[in-house]
Amino acid sequence: MSLRLRKNKASPPPPVCPLTECMAILGGAWTPNVIWYLSEGPRRFGELRHDIPRISAKVLSARLRELEGQGVITRRVMPTSPPSVEYTLTELGRELIPAINAIVGVGLKLKKKR
Amino acid sequence: MSLRLRKNKASPPPPVCPLTECMAILGGAWTPNVIWYLSEGPRRFGELRHDIPRISAKVLSARLRELEGQGVITRRVMPTSPPSVEYTLTELGRELIPAINAIVGVGLKLKKKR
DNA sequence: TTTTGTGGTATCCAATCGGTTACCGGAGAT
Protein backbone atom coordinates (compact mmCIF):
# COMPACT_ATOMS: atom_id res chain seq x y z
CA MET A 1 0.00 0.00 0.00
CA SER A 2 1.22 3.51 -0.74
CA LEU A 3 0.12 7.09 -0.54
CA ARG A 4 -1.65 8.78 -3.38
CA LEU A 5 -0.27 11.79 -5.17
CA ARG A 6 -1.65 15.10 -4.19
CA LYS A 7 -3.52 16.87 -6.94
CA ASN A 8 -1.33 18.93 -9.21
CA LYS A 9 -3.64 21.92 -8.93
CA ALA A 10 -3.08 22.06 -5.19
CA SER A 11 -1.43 25.47 -4.98
CA PRO A 12 -1.77 28.04 -7.73
CA PRO A 13 1.48 29.33 -9.19
CA PRO A 14 2.58 32.85 -8.29
CA PRO A 15 1.48 35.56 -10.73
CA VAL A 16 3.09 35.97 -14.14
CA CYS A 17 6.74 36.86 -13.78
CA PRO A 18 8.56 39.75 -15.48
CA LEU A 19 11.80 38.02 -14.62
CA THR A 20 12.57 37.12 -18.18
CA GLU A 21 12.22 40.72 -19.28
CA CYS A 22 14.79 41.93 -16.78
CA MET A 23 17.10 38.95 -17.16
CA ALA A 24 17.27 39.71 -20.87
CA ILE A 25 19.24 42.75 -19.78
CA LEU A 26 21.30 41.21 -16.97
CA GLY A 27 21.84 37.85 -18.65
CA GLY A 28 24.90 38.41 -20.80
CA ALA A 29 28.33 37.65 -19.43
CA TRP A 30 29.78 40.55 -17.41
CA THR A 31 26.66 42.67 -17.82
CA PRO A 32 25.98 43.10 -14.10
CA ASN A 33 29.61 43.97 -13.57
CA VAL A 34 29.50 46.69 -16.19
CA ILE A 35 26.42 48.22 -14.60
CA TRP A 36 28.00 47.94 -11.18
CA TYR A 37 31.10 49.82 -12.21
CA LEU A 38 29.00 52.49 -13.88
CA SER A 39 26.85 52.91 -10.80
CA GLU A 40 29.17 55.44 -9.22
CA GLY A 41 29.46 57.69 -12.24
CA PRO A 42 30.54 57.89 -15.88
CA ARG A 43 33.39 55.69 -16.92
CA ARG A 44 35.52 55.23 -20.01
CA PHE A 45 36.05 52.12 -22.10
CA GLY A 46 39.58 51.59 -20.90
CA GLU A 47 38.62 52.18 -17.32
CA LEU A 48 35.96 49.50 -17.54
CA ARG A 49 38.48 47.11 -19.06
CA HIS A 50 40.72 47.82 -16.12
CA ASP A 51 37.86 47.41 -13.64
CA ILE A 52 36.95 44.00 -15.06
CA PRO A 53 40.35 42.51 -15.84
CA ARG A 54 39.20 39.25 -17.39
CA ILE A 55 36.77 40.78 -19.88
CA SER A 56 37.90 40.95 -23.49
CA ALA A 57 37.56 44.07 -25.58
CA LYS A 58 35.20 42.25 -27.87
CA VAL A 59 32.78 41.29 -25.15
CA LEU A 60 32.96 44.63 -23.39
CA SER A 61 32.24 46.35 -26.67
CA ALA A 62 29.33 44.02 -27.37
CA ARG A 63 27.82 44.54 -23.91
CA LEU A 64 28.12 48.29 -24.10
CA ARG A 65 26.37 48.41 -27.46
CA GLU A 66 23.62 46.12 -26.25
CA LEU A 67 23.05 48.20 -23.14
CA GLU A 68 23.04 51.34 -25.22
CA GLY A 69 20.45 49.80 -27.55
CA GLN A 70 18.31 48.87 -24.55
CA GLY A 71 18.47 52.40 -23.22
CA VAL A 72 20.42 51.42 -20.13
CA ILE A 73 23.50 53.52 -20.86
CA THR A 74 24.49 56.42 -23.08
CA ARG A 75 27.69 56.66 -25.11
CA ARG A 76 29.47 59.96 -25.44
CA VAL A 77 32.57 60.58 -27.51
CA MET A 78 34.83 63.20 -25.92
CA PRO A 79 36.83 65.55 -28.17
CA THR A 80 40.21 64.47 -26.84
CA SER A 81 43.24 63.10 -28.52
CA PRO A 82 43.13 60.23 -28.93
CA PRO A 83 39.35 60.32 -28.69
CA SER A 84 37.94 58.87 -25.50
CA VAL A 85 34.47 57.53 -24.93
CA GLU A 86 32.44 57.93 -21.80
CA TYR A 87 29.60 55.66 -20.77
CA THR A 88 26.91 56.74 -18.34
CA LEU A 89 23.87 55.03 -16.83
CA THR A 90 20.57 56.46 -18.00
CA GLU A 91 17.64 56.91 -15.65
CA LEU A 92 16.48 53.45 -16.70
CA GLY A 93 19.93 52.13 -15.99
CA ARG A 94 19.90 53.63 -12.53
CA GLU A 95 16.71 51.71 -11.82
CA LEU A 96 18.75 48.53 -12.13
CA ILE A 97 21.05 49.48 -9.28
CA PRO A 98 18.84 48.16 -6.47
CA ALA A 99 18.68 44.80 -8.20
CA ILE A 100 22.44 44.75 -8.63
CA ASN A 101 22.88 45.72 -5.00
CA ALA A 102 20.61 42.89 -3.92
CA ILE A 103 22.68 40.47 -5.95
CA VAL A 104 25.86 41.86 -4.45
CA GLY A 105 24.33 41.46 -1.00
CA VAL A 106 23.75 37.78 -1.55
CA GLY A 107 27.25 37.44 -2.91
CA LEU A 108 28.65 38.94 0.26
CA LYS A 109 26.67 36.53 2.41
CA LEU A 110 27.91 33.65 0.30
CA LYS A 111 31.50 34.75 0.81
CA LYS A 112 31.07 35.02 4.56
CA LYS A 113 29.78 31.46 4.75
CA ARG A 114 32.84 30.00 3.04
CA MET B 1 44.59 71.81 -31.03
CA SER B 2 42.69 69.35 -28.92
CA LEU B 3 42.01 68.52 -25.33
CA ARG B 4 44.15 66.14 -23.38
CA LEU B 5 42.92 62.90 -21.99
CA ARG B 6 42.09 62.93 -18.36
CA LYS B 7 44.24 60.64 -16.29
CA ASN B 8 43.03 57.10 -16.08
CA LYS B 9 43.47 57.02 -12.35
CA ALA B 10 40.99 59.85 -11.91
CA SER B 11 38.34 57.96 -9.95
CA PRO B 12 39.05 54.71 -8.14
CA PRO B 13 36.88 51.74 -9.11
CA PRO B 14 34.23 50.62 -6.61
CA PRO B 15 35.30 47.91 -4.18
CA VAL B 16 35.75 44.29 -5.25
CA CYS B 17 32.45 42.84 -6.39
CA PRO B 18 30.85 39.59 -5.27
CA LEU B 19 28.59 39.80 -8.28
CA THR B 20 30.22 36.92 -10.04
CA GLU B 21 29.71 34.67 -7.05
CA CYS B 22 25.98 35.29 -6.99
CA MET B 23 25.55 35.34 -10.75
CA ALA B 24 27.09 31.88 -10.84
CA ILE B 25 23.87 30.80 -9.17
CA LEU B 26 21.41 32.98 -11.06
CA GLY B 27 23.12 32.77 -14.42
CA GLY B 28 21.74 29.58 -15.95
CA ALA B 29 18.70 29.72 -18.17
CA TRP B 30 15.43 29.67 -16.18
CA THR B 31 17.22 29.65 -12.83
CA PRO B 32 15.61 32.82 -11.47
CA ASN B 33 12.24 31.53 -12.57
CA VAL B 34 12.71 28.29 -10.69
CA ILE B 35 13.62 30.15 -7.51
CA TRP B 36 10.71 32.50 -8.01
CA TYR B 37 8.21 29.68 -8.26
CA LEU B 38 9.70 28.01 -5.22
CA SER B 39 9.52 31.19 -3.21
CA GLU B 40 5.97 30.59 -2.04
CA GLY B 41 6.53 27.05 -0.86
CA PRO B 42 7.59 23.54 -1.87
CA ARG B 43 6.78 22.50 -5.40
CA ARG B 44 6.98 19.31 -7.42
CA PHE B 45 8.86 18.67 -10.64
CA GLY B 46 5.73 18.53 -12.75
CA GLU B 47 4.33 21.62 -11.13
CA LEU B 48 7.46 23.57 -12.00
CA ARG B 49 7.25 22.32 -15.57
CA HIS B 50 3.72 23.61 -15.66
CA ASP B 51 4.73 26.92 -14.05
CA ILE B 52 7.45 27.49 -16.66
CA PRO B 53 5.82 26.17 -19.83
CA ARG B 54 8.72 26.67 -22.21
CA ILE B 55 11.33 24.90 -20.07
CA SER B 56 12.34 21.40 -21.14
CA ALA B 57 12.56 18.49 -18.73
CA LYS B 58 16.26 18.25 -19.40
CA VAL B 59 17.00 21.82 -18.44
CA LEU B 60 14.67 21.84 -15.45
CA SER B 61 16.33 18.70 -14.20
CA ALA B 62 19.78 20.18 -14.71
CA ARG B 63 18.89 23.41 -12.92
CA LEU B 64 17.37 21.61 -9.97
CA ARG B 65 20.44 19.42 -9.52
CA GLU B 66 22.73 22.41 -9.77
CA LEU B 67 20.74 24.36 -7.22
CA GLU B 68 20.70 21.33 -4.95
CA GLY B 69 24.46 21.03 -5.25
CA GLN B 70 24.85 24.70 -4.40
CA GLY B 71 22.71 24.30 -1.30
CA VAL B 72 19.95 26.52 -2.63
CA ILE B 73 17.20 23.89 -2.64
CA THR B 74 16.54 20.48 -1.12
CA ARG B 75 15.13 17.51 -2.97
CA ARG B 76 12.71 15.19 -1.22
CA VAL B 77 11.25 12.04 -2.72
CA MET B 78 7.74 11.39 -1.45
CA PRO B 79 6.57 7.78 -0.91
CA THR B 80 3.70 8.05 -3.34
CA SER B 81 2.79 6.07 -6.37
CA PRO B 82 4.11 6.95 -8.78
CA PRO B 83 6.84 8.57 -6.72
CA SER B 84 6.74 12.35 -6.60
CA VAL B 85 9.58 14.71 -5.79
CA GLU B 86 9.27 17.90 -3.87
CA TYR B 87 11.74 20.79 -4.08
CA THR B 88 12.08 23.37 -1.32
CA LEU B 89 14.22 26.46 -0.89
CA THR B 90 16.82 26.15 1.84
CA GLU B 91 17.62 29.02 4.16
CA LEU B 92 20.35 30.01 1.73
CA GLY B 93 17.83 29.83 -1.08
CA ARG B 94 15.47 32.11 0.77
CA GLU B 95 18.23 34.70 0.98
CA LEU B 96 18.03 34.96 -2.79
CA ILE B 97 14.41 36.06 -2.74
CA PRO B 98 15.09 39.79 -2.21
CA ALA B 99 17.39 39.78 -5.21
CA ILE B 100 14.78 38.01 -7.30
CA ASN B 101 12.16 40.47 -6.13
CA ALA B 102 14.37 43.39 -7.09
CA ILE B 103 14.79 41.91 -10.54
CA VAL B 104 11.06 41.39 -10.82
CA GLY B 105 10.54 45.00 -9.75
CA VAL B 106 12.66 46.27 -12.61
CA GLY B 107 10.84 43.94 -14.98
CA LEU B 108 7.54 45.45 -13.93
CA LYS B 109 8.82 48.97 -14.53
CA LEU B 110 10.08 47.92 -17.94
CA LYS B 111 6.66 46.56 -18.84
CA LYS B 112 4.89 49.74 -17.78
CA LYS B 113 7.13 51.83 -19.99
CA ARG B 114 6.21 49.92 -23.15
C1' DT C 1 61.27 58.92 -36.35
C1' DT C 2 59.41 55.88 -33.34
C1' DT C 3 56.53 54.92 -29.65
C1' DT C 4 52.37 55.42 -26.90
C1' DG C 5 47.61 55.74 -25.90
C1' DT C 6 42.67 55.16 -27.15
C1' DG C 7 38.67 52.61 -28.54
C1' DG C 8 37.54 49.74 -30.90
C1' DT C 9 36.68 45.80 -35.32
C1' DA C 10 37.54 41.32 -38.02
C1' DT C 11 38.28 36.75 -38.04
C1' DC C 12 38.61 32.36 -36.34
C1' DC C 13 37.76 28.83 -33.07
C1' DA C 14 36.41 25.53 -29.30
C1' DA C 15 33.27 24.96 -25.83
C1' DT C 16 29.01 25.28 -23.97
C1' DC C 17 24.32 25.54 -23.93
C1' DG C 18 19.75 24.36 -24.39
C1' DG C 19 16.10 22.15 -27.39
C1' DT C 20 14.21 17.65 -29.38
C1' DT C 21 13.15 13.12 -29.38
C1' DA C 22 12.97 8.68 -27.56
C1' DC C 23 12.79 5.90 -23.75
C1' DC C 24 12.52 3.92 -18.77
C1' DG C 25 10.24 1.49 -14.24
C1' DG C 26 6.56 0.53 -11.38
C1' DA C 27 2.15 0.92 -9.23
C1' DG C 28 -2.79 2.11 -9.82
C1' DA C 29 -6.73 2.65 -12.48
C1' DT C 30 -9.71 0.96 -16.20
Add this chain to the structure above:
DNA sequence: ATCTCCGGTAACCGATTGGATACCACAAAA
Protein backbone atom coordinates in the same frame (compact mmCIF):
# COMPACT_ATOMS: atom_id res chain seq x y z
C1' DA D 1 -4.11 -6.80 -20.38
C1' DT D 2 -3.32 -2.23 -21.19
C1' DC D 3 -3.04 2.55 -20.21
C1' DT D 4 -1.70 6.41 -17.44
C1' DC D 5 1.02 9.08 -14.39
C1' DC D 6 5.48 10.77 -12.59
C1' DG D 7 10.10 12.11 -12.73
C1' DG D 8 13.35 11.73 -14.86
C1' DT D 9 17.82 10.04 -18.34
C1' DA D 10 20.41 9.24 -22.91
C1' DA D 11 21.80 10.61 -27.19
C1' DC D 12 22.05 13.82 -30.64
C1' DC D 13 22.32 18.40 -32.75
C1' DG D 14 22.52 23.22 -34.18
C1' DA D 15 23.11 27.72 -32.45
C1' DT D 16 25.23 30.87 -29.64
C1' DT D 17 28.81 32.38 -26.85
C1' DG D 18 32.84 34.19 -25.49
C1' DG D 19 37.98 33.92 -25.77
C1' DA D 20 42.36 34.77 -28.50
C1' DT D 21 44.77 37.12 -31.85
C1' DA D 22 45.72 40.45 -35.13
C1' DC D 23 44.91 44.76 -36.78
C1' DC D 24 43.31 49.84 -37.47
C1' DA D 25 43.64 55.43 -37.43
C1' DC D 26 45.26 59.33 -35.52
C1' DA D 27 47.57 62.66 -32.68
C1' DA D 28 50.86 63.69 -29.37
C1' DA D 29 54.95 62.71 -26.84
C1' DA D 30 59.73 61.20 -26.60
